[in-house]
Amino acid sequence: MDLSRRYRITGVPKTIVNDTVEILGGLPEADFVDAVLQRADGASQS
């Protein structure tokens, strides 16, 4: 429950990258890789 609050988990699956980037829902492989790698560089964070 603590983790759910900490990362604001209101729906699943929800992916958290490096404690900062949030990806909600399932994505096609290519889109998921883009989201994880590009956003993790700080390009776009929710």
Next chain:
Amino acid sequence: MALLSPQDRQTLTAHLAPISRKVDLLLFTQTIGGSESGLIAKQVADEVASLHEKISVVDKNFVLDTDDRAKYGVDKAPALVVLGDGADTRIRFYGANTGYEFVSLVEAVLLAGTGNLELEPETVTAVAAVDTPMHIQVFSTPT
């Protein structure tokens, strides 16, 4: 009572048949004061291990096995650390692998036991270029 039906066991045994490397599932649980899901996590891990002779469950005490906790970065229980041929795959599961997460565990075991990635070549190239540590957490529910 077994979690898997005879039919499910048959299907999963065939699915895991390609495993050629030893897979160790390090299961960290806390008996006293720990989560009730530890018992379920243990049952799930044991049933998966019973599907192939190369899969083993190694029980760890979350409170007492502090060296292993530190070695594998385990900070909560129940936790499952997946090793392939003795090497850390860096795959961790927290909580019991029930519901859809049972499939996630089976696929992680298959990956550790075969080394076969089912990813697009572009994905493998992109991930191989990562040069800084990344921590990816996926939250799910057992239903």
